[in-house]
Amino acid sequence: MQNLQKYLASEFEMKSLGDLKYFLGIKVSRSKHGIFISQRKYILDLLAETGMLDCIPIDTPSEQNHKFGLYPDQVPTDKECYQRLMGKLIYLAHTHPDIAYAVSVVNQFMHSPSEDHMGVVMSILRYLKVTPGKGLMFSKYSHIDVEGYMNADWAGSVIDRCSTSGYFTFVGSNLVTWRSKKQKVVSRSNNEAEYRGMAQGVCELLWLRRLLRDLRFAPQKPMDLYCNNKAAIAIAHNPVQHDLTKHVGFIFWSKFCYYKKNNGYCC
Template identity: 40%
Template sequence: MTPPPGLQVPPGSVCRLRRALYGLKQAPRAWFERFSTIVEAAGFTPSIHDPAIFIHSSPRGRTILLLYVDDMILTSDDSAHIAFVKQKLCETFLMTDLGPLCYFLGIEITSHPDGYRLSQQRYTLDLLDRFGLTNTHTAATPMELHLQLRASDEVPFSDPSRYRHLVGSLVYLAVTRPDISHAVHILSQFAAASTSVHYGHLLRVLRYLRGTSSHGLFYSHQSTLQLQAYSDATWASSLDDRASVTSYCIFLGSSLVVWKTKKQQTIAKSSAEAEVRALASIVQEVLWLRSILQDFGVPIHSPIPIHCNSTGALQIAADPVKHELTKHISVDAHFTRCHVRAHTVSLRYLPTEVQVADFFTKAQTPP
């Protein structure tokens, strides 16, 4: 680092920085510590489950502040307290009040009489324009049925950075588009060594998005505040390493709030083993959501139902007997069993035909 003009530094000496400069490693931490000090002085308390969420409770209601780098969302039962918080922040920081929430980090939020709608239509159209997809051809689904991709398919793609850039953009787009989650999960596995075949299927996802750019998520005012979860797993579905895939989704009433598709880190020797690992993953997520809702003033006293279509996994999670064939996954089984006994979750069987989480494990038909 070069000393600023006008500062005479003797040879062999170093300068001590009294403030964190923008772009240095310590700058984000210094900014967050400064912001936390100001909002805590205003009566906010950081959530122990998410340090970027600050909560203020009073007889007039509850105020919640969400911080993402230097962008924030502020909501409250008391509009007067929102104005007070804005004034306090403006006294310390140079801020711009953008008014009611309508656009945040590329996500468009639209208010309707019966709920809220989240979409990334502008982001989608910008993505299509950036990658030059100007034709009007569309695809009915993000991925072909029963498609099996391998790392050795065809010749290496000539522009791997373009492939990685596109995959990264689609990963962020999947924040409001659960319909492309499975396709993005499959195609992102080849970002390190993509081929022309992989890139062709990536373009199919773009063609699908062209015809469905206005799709998004809707959160109804009439939705209940009860969590319900769905867990599923595919066994040895990866042709390259025979790894299984965990998939789950969680609803708050009728509103989809969490979904995930992820390859398991260890190789499962049976489908029941893969399902047990998926159950442990979704129990972790459900416990965190339960705690966040309590911070928001929404206590959940009844066990949260988790629906699974594997009778073997349900028996392993419910049976306290240590079996010879399941001792290598006993940690996941005991973790799930512990919370079943504590009545924080309840495991329920659901046939595969109506298993919602199955949507995230394989390519689907247009209906």
């Protein structure tokens, strides 16, 4: 570390400030159990800015199975305010994966927000009041095994009938990446939506494996990908089921073949 600091100091004007404690609204706490990052002050400042410090908190960031869309009779809201709040919530998702899905949904309507969409944003803020001090804990374990979990809905969007898939991955039992994103194509069945989500999860696992290999911490065990759809798992094990996969792009099952051949998988 000292040699690296000397080399950087010879190339750039810099100085060492010691252990990281606070950076861009993210607080970093160190203990014998590991490293904990949170955005408590950032959340409290956001609640104070929006006048939500005295609001009634709720237990979930959004209603379950609620469908959001664009309607001709919707009442518009302040677009600039909506976009500013969305930018802050997207940054908060760096330490709050529990709001990632709700934020990704309302983020799709930044070009034409309505009062209903703003109401969901306010619900997210009310949820954050319950969890301002929550964050991510990175503990030290004796392994760096990589595993991922994924799920997807089917035709969840009432606008274009596209599905939303999400995944999160662990390295050494620590959560490192997560994502919730609407698929680019319309899936013809729930099995296909789950299968496409699995392909995205495999890509993320392969990227993590290459990254760890570059850092000289390559995993020693096969990476595991977990899915709760038996039909999608069966297709991944046997992609030659033409009746089920002939309408799915070749690239999806070819990624599974590569993953099975080089790393092995467990669903």
